[in-house]
Every structure is written in C-alpha cells, then in structure tokens.
Amino acid sequence: MTEAKAEGSEPTRSLHFIHQIIEEDNKTGKFDGRVQTRFPPEPNGYLHIGHAKSICLNFGTALKYGGKCNLRFDDTNPVKEDIEYINAIQEDVRWLGFQWDALFYASDYFEQLYQWAEKLIQDGKAYVCDLTAEQVAMYRGGLDPKTAKESPNRNRSVEENLDLFRRMRAGEFPDGARTLRAKIDPRAANINLRDPVMYRILHATHPHVGDKWCIYPMYDWTHGQSDSIERVTHSICTLEFENNRPLYDWYIQQLGIYAPQQIEFARLNLTYTVMSKRKLLELVKNKYVSGWDDPRMPTLCGIRRRGYTPEAMRNFCERIGVSKFPGTIDMAWLEDAVREDLNKRAARVMAVLKPLKVVIDNYPEGQTDELDAVNNPEDPAAGSRKVPFSRIVYIERDDFMENPPKDYFRLAPGREVRLRYAYFVKCVNAVKDDKGEVVEVHCTYDPETRGGNAPPDGRKVKGTIHWVSVAHAIPAEVRLYDHLFAKENPDDIPEGQDYKVNLNPNSLVTLTDARVEPSLAGAKPGNRYQFERLGYFCVDRDTEGKSLVFNRTVTLRDSWAKLEKAQQKKK
RNA sequence: UGGGGAAUGGUGUAACGGUAGCACAGCAGACUCUGGAUCUGCUUGUCUAGGUUCGAAUCCUAGUUCCCCAGCCA
16 A cells, blocks of 8 residues: 555545546536536425435535536426425425525426427427327337337328327317327337337326416426426436436437436335335325324425434435445434434433322422433533422333343332432332232432432442423323334235235324423424433424424434343343 | 346445445443443455456456336326
8 A cells, every 4th residue: 555645635535426427527528517407306296205315416416516406397297296296395305405596397398398399290200199008008019129010100291290299289189099209119129219109198287387288298208308408417317217318318319409418326215114106195195194294204294294304314315325226225324314413402301201100208298499400411502401300200101110120220119210310219119009000109319319419428320210290290292103114125015915014003102191391381393302311302283382292203222122122032 | 038227244335456444233341310422342245157467346258136117107
C-alpha cells in the first residue's frame, strides 16, 4: 500500500453506481454538466416507503449536483387515478423534506404527444389496429417470438390511418374498438417491441384535464417523451423498466428529439410488509387496516402517523444504498433509523401502560413531593421538569413478579428497586384478589434516597423502574403496533392460500387504561416522546380535548425481552 | 421455450488487478438513576469450475442460481 491518504485530503466516500455514471457524464460533458432528475409517480395510490427511496434518490441527486428535480404526475390512465392521490402525493414529498423545481403532469403533454403520433403515422411508423385486446395478445404470441404474427391492419394506408386516428380522437368509436400501434417489429425478441399500443380509446373523465380526451396515450408512449420535453438528463427508474428502455429509445429516435439517459435501480423491499399498490389498496378497501394512514401501513402517511420523522426516513434511504440487486431489507434497519433520531430529540416522560397500584406504607398520607426529572439526557439544553410523587403510585405490571427468576432486576417480594427520580422502595407484600391475581403491592421507602440518589450506607439496587402518582396521573389510550405481517415474507404462503393469511393478528394492541405523568396535559397531535424504558410514542390525531391517544412508534431496544425470549426457547 | 438483468457474512452495501471494509442483526463485556443511550471486543462472506497474472471479488471461458417481461396497467 502506498501513501494513498494524502494529509488533509478528504476521505472520498464511495459513490453508488448511479452517481458514478453522473460524475462520468459530467466529466465527459455529455449533458454539458447539467443534472436534472424527476420523481414521476402515477396518482393511483398513496406513496409508500419504496417511493421514499426513489424520492430521496431523485431529489437527493439533484441537490448533490446542483441540478433540478421536478415532480411529474404520470397520469395516463384516468380510470385508476384520482385527485385525492394527487394531493396526498404532494403532501408526502414535502413532508419528506423536498421541494420540486416544477410541478408537471404528463397530461400537460397530451396535445404534443398527439401531434407526434400523427407524425409517426405520416412517416408510416404507426397504424390503427382493429384487433380486440384478446386478439392482440394472441397475435403477439408468447414470450418466444416464433409464436408471433403481425396484425391484419398493419399495412393500412397513411390516409386511412390518419382518418381513423382522427376519428378515434373525435369520439366516433366505443372503448376498446381500436388502438393506435407503433409499427416496429411484430416478431421482435423483446416483446415490448412487437408493435406496442400507443393509444387506447377510453371515454373517461381525467382528474387533471377533465373530458378533453377520449383517447389516452399509453405510459410507454408518454414517459420517455415527457422526460425529453422537460430535458431530464438522468431518468432514474426501477429495474422492471429495463425491458422497456429499447422502446423508449425507439420513440425518441423516430421523433428525433432530445434523449435523456435512463438508469434502472432495484426497488426497495422490506421484511414483514407488502409494498405493492394493489395489495395496499386491498388492505384499505377491505378494512384490514383503518385507512391509508393506519400506523401499521408502509405508506408515508402511515409511518408519519406512527411517529417516524422525515429525518429518520432520509437517513434510512441513505444507508440502504442503491444497486441493481433486488434484495429485501430487514425492518430492523428502519426501526434503528427512528430510534437513532428520536433518541437525540424526544423528550423523556414517564407513562405506565398496564398499571399496578403500589402503596408506600411509610409515606405520609396527603403529602406530595415535587421531584426533578431530566427531560433528555442526550440534550442538556432540554432542561428538566418537576414530577409529583405521593403515597400511592402506579408501576408497570411487568415490573413486578411474585416469583421472579434470578436475573429479574425489578420489584418482587423482599426486593428493593429505585423509583426513577424518586426513592428506593422495598416490597413488603402483595395483595391478591379471589382469582389469585396481584392487585396491589405494599412497599416501604427510604427517605434518604430522595431524588433517586444512593443512600449513605452505599446500598445499591439493580433495577430502576418508572411510575406515576395515582393522584396526579392523566388517563390515556395507548396503541401498541407491531409488524403488519407475521412472516418476514408475506408472500410465503401455502398452496392455494392468499398473502392475507400472514397478517399479524397482534399488529395492534389497544391499551385503554394507561396513565401518563401530568406534564403531558395538553400534548398535541404529532408530539413525540420517549416513555422511559418503553419506547417512543407520539400523540395520535384521534386525541381530542382531555382524552390523550398515543401511538407507539417503536420500542426501545430491550435486552430483558431478548433474554426472556431466549429462555423461553430453551424450555 | 425467447429476451433483458443480477450474484460479496444472517441482511444490505464498499473495494474498480495489490491487507475483503462499513452498517444492521447476533454474541460477549464495560459503564449507567432508562435492562435505554454510549463504549470495547468477537463470530460469520467474494455462486461454482477452469484459465490469465508475481498477485483476481475485480479480467477471460463455461456453468449454476435468482429477478423482470406475454395489460388496450404503470
């Protein structure tokens, strides 16, 4: 190894293959050093985490190279698209933290596209076909070109084609009666080149251009030229469009217009969820979830409601990288990304999810203490607050065990623990109901441990648990979320079954009897907190007036839970 | 069956003929008023077989496996 690292030189961070291509293009002057990308969603559904990867890539690339990135709706199919989606998509892109240079609609180019179509007809490069959809499929043959044959209408005269096409536009024919097809090669090895359909007849109202058209261009006839019109340099898209690139190139070449460079990358797959728009729509429509923004959904509005931050999302997209390998990323990465972000910024508070009453026998009745609690140990500027303490407190049910294993550090008969920020308490006895369930625990406290400090005798406790004062606590509803699907790969299903058999029946557990510390009074929807020792939570939009509703964004890392699980496995 | 792509630890991603690195997960330990955070250490990898070369994840040849395409969807 030579002295590769010159002193003072920046360690060069490695570029993924797309940025390598761009830097190479900039070096050779292919696009005069210009970099322009775009995010081109179809407004037929809500954006999901997979789109976030594309958004971060496209907008991030423009930002990195001082270029432009537009938002363009590829709205070529009015029967599936809707203004609801157009609005939601814009909101989601903004939430992620990006601002487009221009907002376009592919439908803005419909007239230009139509003119270009007439030009191809004039040049003998397109023809009107009378075959039905089924017939077209049959004539096109299977994957093997040997089974293909050409359309009987392939050699119509230019005049007849032009006349028919104009009458298609004029609305003379019913839906599906005819199509305009590119005259390329009926027996091409690449099936996309076997005289693809350019226009279909669709008497439908378009969400953006209304009833202006009754013929609509196919995506393939629209996408490349739209990029060309906008002068996109690097047209970044997902792998499945590799097969279509030769077709886009053909159109651009026949038209003799500016040619962007298409680069394909692998779309994002995540464990324990589905990303297909069709499936997400089905989950919403058939009420498997409460809506597009159900916090269990991988939609951007869903994870937003769940409490994820845009910073965490962008960081996640940065970390997973960009390549052409269609792998699946472990959901744990996403969770790690939010934890990392929220750890630095979320205020710590105490909340008891499943309350168990603790009476401190030797604490004076009617007395209240105001104890200092740190708001965020990761951020001294966050300051501190007062938390009220009194004779009866709630602790977490899971923090008491009558017959605990050795490595259980929490409260148990005869054991002493620290109540966070308050006192050491020692369990005297537990009171049970007729069913044998512990309903109340009695403790004594040590006044010398006020503030949670160790007593003069140097006594130590292994566990510190959280609590709220019964007299001061605020009731709250807490929604605990888990993976939407019970299997890493929801599509891993038994013969003849459906992916929905893998839905996780415990993906939502609602706790209606939680208590939170009084400082949370007046918390607003969207506010994020760390409930100490439990996880990160945010105030849900269902919160109204006094009734607080929290969503669990993600649990804290829990080495005790891990231990428990491991021990259960041993048994 | 035709065409287009891709293969590096459990997962994802670097290395561009010269020490296989990073992150997540996992394991062990330190520290701790969160079994949190932080810190330290560890396990695990170049699809296979040949070849070129002083030297191959990288170049060549052959094979294997996986993904995508047969909408008037995008």
